[in-house]
Amino acid sequence: MPMDILLKEILSIQGVSGDEAKICRFLVEYVLQRSSSWKVTPKLYFGEKFHENIVLVFGKPRTVAFAHMDTVGFTVRYENQLVPVGGPELDESAFLIGEDAQGIIRCKAELRDGNIFHDFPRAIQRGTSLSFEQHIYEDDGFIEAAYLDNRIGVYNLLKLCETLEDGIIVFSTYEEHGGGAMPFLIKFIYENWGIRQALISDVTWVTDGVGFNKGVVVSMRDRYIPRKVYLNRILELADKSGIPYQLEVEAHGSSDGREIQLSPYPMDWCFIGAPEENAHSHREKVAYFDLECMIKMYQYLMCNL
Amino acid sequence: MPMDILLKEILSIQGVSGDEAKICRFLVEYVLQRSSSWKVTPKLYFGEKFHENIVLVFGKPRTVAFAHMDTVGFTVRYENQLVPVGGPELDESAFLIGEDAQGIIRCKAELRDGNIFHDFPRAIQRGTSLSFEQHIYEDDGFIEAAYLDNRIGVYNLLKLCETLEDGIIVFSTYEEHGGGAMPFLIKFIYENWGIRQALISDVTWVTDGVGFNKGVVVSMRDRYIPRKVYLNRILELADKSGIPYQLEVEAHGSSDGREIQLSPYPMDWCFIGAPEENAHSHREKVAYFDLECMIKMYQYLMCNL
Amino acid sequence: MPMDILLKEILSIQGVSGDEAKICRFLVEYVLQRSSSWKVTPKLYFGEKFHENIVLVFGKPRTVAFAHMDTVGFTVRYENQLVPVGGPELDESAFLIGEDAQGIIRCKAELRDGNIFHDFPRAIQRGTSLSFEQHIYEDDGFIEAAYLDNRIGVYNLLKLCETLEDGIIVFSTYEEHGGGAMPFLIKFIYENWGIRQALISDVTWVTDGVGFNKGVVVSMRDRYIPRKVYLNRILELADKSGIPYQLEVEAHGSSDGREIQLSPYPMDWCFIGAPEENAHSHREKVAYFDLECMIKMYQYLMCNL
Numbered sequence: 001m002p003m004d005i006l007l008k009e010i011l012s013i014q015g016v017s018g019d020e021a022k023i024c025r026f027l028v029e030y031v032l033q034r035s036s037s038w039k040v041t042p043k044l045y046f047g048e049k050f051h052e053n054i055v056l057v058f059g060k061p062r063t064v065a066f067a068h069m070d071t072v073g074f075t076v077r078y079e080n081q082l083v084p085v086g087g088p089e090l091d092e093s094a095f096l097i098g099e100d101a102q103g104i105i106r107c108k109a110e111l112r113d114g115n116i117f118h119d120f121p122r123a124i125q126r127g128t129s130l131s132f133e134q135h136i137y138e139d140d141g142f143i144e145a146a147y148l149d150n151r152i153g154v155y156n157l158l159k160l161c162e163t164l165e166d167g168i169i170v171f172s173t174y175e176e177h178g179g180g181a182m183p184f185l186i187k188f189i190y191e192n193w194g195i196r197q198a199l200i201s202d203v204t205w206v207t208d209g210v211g212f213n214k215g216v217v218v219s220m221r222d223r224y225i226p227r228k229v230y231l232n233r234i235l236e237l238a239d240k241s242g243i244p245y246q247l248e249v250e251a252h253g254s255s256d257g258r259e260i261q262l263s264p265y266p267m268d269w270c271f272i273g274a275p276e277e278n279a280h281s282h283r284e285k286v287a288y289f290d291l292e293c294m295i296k297m298y299q300y301l302m303c304n305l
Numbered sequence: 306m307p308m309d310i311l312l313k314e315i316l317s318i319q320g321v322s323g324d325e326a327k328i329c330r331f332l333v334e335y336v337l338q339r340s341s342s343w344k345v346t347p348k349l350y351f352g353e354k355f356h357e358n359i360v361l362v363f364g365k366p367r368t369v370a371f372a373h374m375d376t377v378g379f380t381v382r383y384e385n386q387l388v389p390v391g392g393p394e395l396d397e398s399a400f401l402i403g404e405d406a407q408g409i410i411r412c413k414a415e416l417r418d419g420n421i422f423h424d425f426p427r428a429i430q431r432g433t434s435l436s437f438e439q440h441i442y443e444d445d446g447f448i449e450a451a452y453l454d455n456r457i458g459v460y461n462l463l464k465l466c467e468t469l470e471d472g473i474i475v476f477s478t479y480e481e482h483g484g485g486a487m488p489f490l491i492k493f494i495y496e497n498w499g500i501r502q503a504l505i506s507d508v509t510w511v512t513d514g515v516g517f518n519k520g521v522v523v524s525m526r527d528r529y530i531p532r533k534v535y536l537n538r539i540l541e542l543a544d545k546s547g548i549p550y551q552l553e554v555e556a557h558g559s560s561d562g563r564e565i566q567l568s569p570y571p572m573d574w575c576f577i578g579a580p581e582e583n584a585h586s587h588r589e590k591v592a593y594f595d596l597e598c599m600i601k602m603y604q605y606l607m608c609n610l
Numbered sequence: 611m612p613m614d615i616l617l618k619e620i621l622s623i624q625g626v627s628g629d630e631a632k633i634c635r636f637l638v639e640y641v642l643q644r645s646s647s648w649k650v651t652p653k654l655y656f657g658e659k660f661h662e663n664i665v666l667v668f669g670k671p672r673t674v675a676f677a678h679m680d681t682v683g684f685t686v687r688y689e690n691q692l693v694p695v696g697g698p699e700l701d702e703s704a705f706l707i708g709e710d711a712q713g714i715i716r717c718k719a720e721l722r723d724g725n726i727f728h729d730f731p732r733a734i735q736r737g738t739s740l741s742f743e744q745h746i747y748e749d750d751g752f753i754e755a756a757y758l759d760n761r762i763g764v765y766n767l768l769k770l771c772e773t774l775e776d777g778i779i780v781f782s783t784y785e786e787h788g789g790g791a792m793p794f795l796i797k798f799i800y801e802n803w804g805i806r807q808a809l810i811s812d813v814t815w816v817t818d819g820v821g822f823n824k825g826v827v828v829s830m831r832d833r834y835i836p837r838k839v840y841l842n843r844i845l846e847l848a849d850k851s852g853i854p855y856q857l858e859v860e861a862h863g864s865s866d867g868r869e870i871q872l873s874p875y876p877m878d879w880c881f882i883g884a885p886e887e888n889a890h891s892h893r894e895k896v897a898y899f900d901l902e903c904m905i906k907m908y909q910y911l912m913c914n915l
Contacts, residue, residue: 209383
């Protein structure tokens with residue numbers, strides 16, 4: 001699986017939580033250009049009433065798949081300080097980039113006395129978003145890059161769009177920093193289409209029970225616990241599909257699934273995604289084989305669930 | 306008050322958060338068998354659109370009482386590890402039980418280097434739920450058993466059903482692990498019956514201000530604070546009732562009341578329940594006298610509030 | 611800006627979270643007496659279905675401004691212990707006041723072995739609310755008093771009422787202790803008037819980037835991050851207004867904006883308020899100049915946003 005130009009494109013666009021306008025615009029334009037060539041042309045919902053979220057409705061949907069488009073990063077504070085957005089892994093060798101009214105910014109950051117400082121030669125405007133400069137490496141069946149969390153999940157759903165007949169695809173915001181877009185999206189989807197089945201298209205961690213090149217991960221729980229009855233249906237289908245997958249059981253971490261769990265709608269959720277190393281760093285790492293399995297599993301489940 | 310066969314039955318059924326299908330099925334069957342002999346036969350709501358939650362509507366309801374049916378436990382991870390569900394108190398002498406595709410499981414667990422390991426001689430399937438083996442002891446006016454939290458609260462409401470004329474009874478899920486069922490239930494109840502008064506039927510802790518055999522506990526606050534105006538109305542009625550009760554004021558802990566507090570409906574809530582020792586262990590302890598007072602207080606309040 | 615009698619009045623009324631009946635009654639009476647002399651007489655919503663919250667609707671609203679009326683304080687526990695409400699700064703020289711069935715209470719409190727004890731000569735009824743005794747000092751352009759958080763925000767909106775043509779003003783409860791009133795208020799406001807623009811009228815902290823007498827603070831983020839697109843519109847207007855303002859970027863702290871962020875409505879929010887020192891103490895300190903700028907900024911933004 002050589003890297004798709006589309007994956008490269010979405011990896012090149014910044015979108016720190018709360019500041020997703022650029023990646024949103026790219027995705028809307030991509031959908032507008034491509035959707036007429038898809039098996040089914042979806043109805044597209046976006047714009048000010050959706051903030052930077054995007055909803056695509058194909059045919060007669062039974063299941064919704066969510067992928068968040070935002071990434072971790074930093075907000076510029078005072079006195080050359082930076083405040084984290086989400087939980088970025090600070091590596092003093094990594095470059096951070098951004099832009100304020102005075103121009104382009106490229107700098108490094110370091111931790112001193114519990115505060116993070118940038119080394120840009122001039123003051124940067126308060127509130128400016130910075131995130132990792134992108135460098136993509138491909139080697140030996142792996143991709144290493146910033147923002148794989150969660151441009152992998154976004155890419156997976158964009159591939160799914162090409163063949164999807166019935167279902168809803170959502171590109172959401174704010175996942176990395178406290179959430180807040182999902183409650184609106186869940187309400188919109190449940191109230192309009194009565195959807196009670198959800199999948200979370202995102203990346204998870206390589207651990208002692210989850211490894212590279214063993215297939216897509218189906219998570220049985222993280223900090224939150226999906227409903228056993230729903231999980232069992234998914235596992236039955238996953239077995240039937242013949243697609244390689246591995247089971248995850250974690251005590252920590254969470255995803256957009258959390259907000260479905262806490263929503264006032266009887267919507268089930270399950271996290272399904274590729275595992276990665278170096279999460280939230282400028283050099284996240286995913287195996288292409290796992291990504292391929294992820295894409296196939298979503299195609300299978302959206303069709304059969 | 307000798308132990309009721311019904312209390313014994315519901316104490317014998319497992320129902321770890323997220324995996325409540327069995328206890329849900331028992332409760333539905335119990336209601337279907339018994340409700341025609343109750344003073345008022347309620348309308349029963351359950352099934353896939355309610356997940357494992359159950360709602361009973363009696364007459365013209367003014368007040369809703371909630372009891373969660375789930376318990377703490379463990380999820381099986383990898384390499385013989387267990388991950389907690391809720392906050393179980395691990396006692397290395399306690400047996401844990403469960404079942405996977407290969408059969409019945411009975412094992413002990415111990416904490417080593419910050420991880421919990423089971424000692425079952427074979428690997429257990431990932432994601433399997435385990436919880437305490439049940440042993441019920443009765444002695445000197447006390448009951449000791451696993452799952453008193455919150456089968457005591459469930460039992461209280463099942464007894465209430467026998468004489469209730471107007472009110473809503475809810476058996477809910479997921480309370481021990483992050484919640485998530487309550488938002489849906491509150492919405493359903495408020496939007497259909499406009500209910501603005503709630504009681505939480507659950508167990509609390511023996512502390513320096515709350516003791517055994519002093520009556521049911523009315524909680525003035527825990528981590529969350531119910532509205533004073535509502536609390537005052539309940540205390541006025543509790544005084545009038547003549548039923549022994551004690552007042553609780555805590556900084557920590559919370560209940561399904563938390564989700565009512567945070568819901569988008571102007572619904573008041575108050576926690577009322579028996580105190581217990583050894584919370585979340587395999588040997589929780591409650592005094593029958595306090596349980597009797599709890600049952601009487603719910604009968605009084607559901608009638609007079 | 612000499613102290614307004616109105617500010618003095620609302621500073622003299624207690625309203626610990628959950629126990630806001632008195633301050634609510636004062637505000638309702640004030641509105642009923644004054645609103646006919648305002649530029650536009652608003653429609654007033656309050657009463658049992660609103661708990662202690664108050665909503666005023668002026669003309670054709672596009673934007674809503676929220677100010678919480680509750681304050682930090684303490685709940686009386688057992689054995690002369692106190693439990694905090696919100697995060698009050700305990701100063702052993704400060705007097706706490708309250709009232710129970712036996713009469714007026716005035717005492718001090720001290721921290722011993724991690725617990726807070728009052729020194730009142732008799733037991734105080736469980737569940738009684740205590741809060742700081744009020745002493746107002748004016749000096750050199752500053753006001754020092756208890757409850758400036760958030761009677762400053764309430765005062766700001768009461769002044770705004772006098773000239774407001776189109777907009778919604780909300781006085782809310784429970785902000786200092788876990789929230790829970792906002793979800794209902796947001797739902798009410800969005801579903802009835804479709805409002806998607808919100809301002810949070812509250813006080814923030816003096817820090818290394820935010821100082822006294824530099825104007826009202828527009829917060830670019832705290833623990834939660836408002837949407838950049840909305841923030842940019844506000845900053846553009848703030849620039850145009852000519853009113854002195856300063857920009858805040860914090861990693862911690864939050865406001866009623868948090869609950870808008872997490873609500874299921876596409877409503878934007880931005881925190882705008884005066885900075886203070888000695889937050890949550892009996893001697894909070896605010897500069898009149900910053901308060902003046904706050905009042906002017908709200909008048910400008912509610913008109914132009």
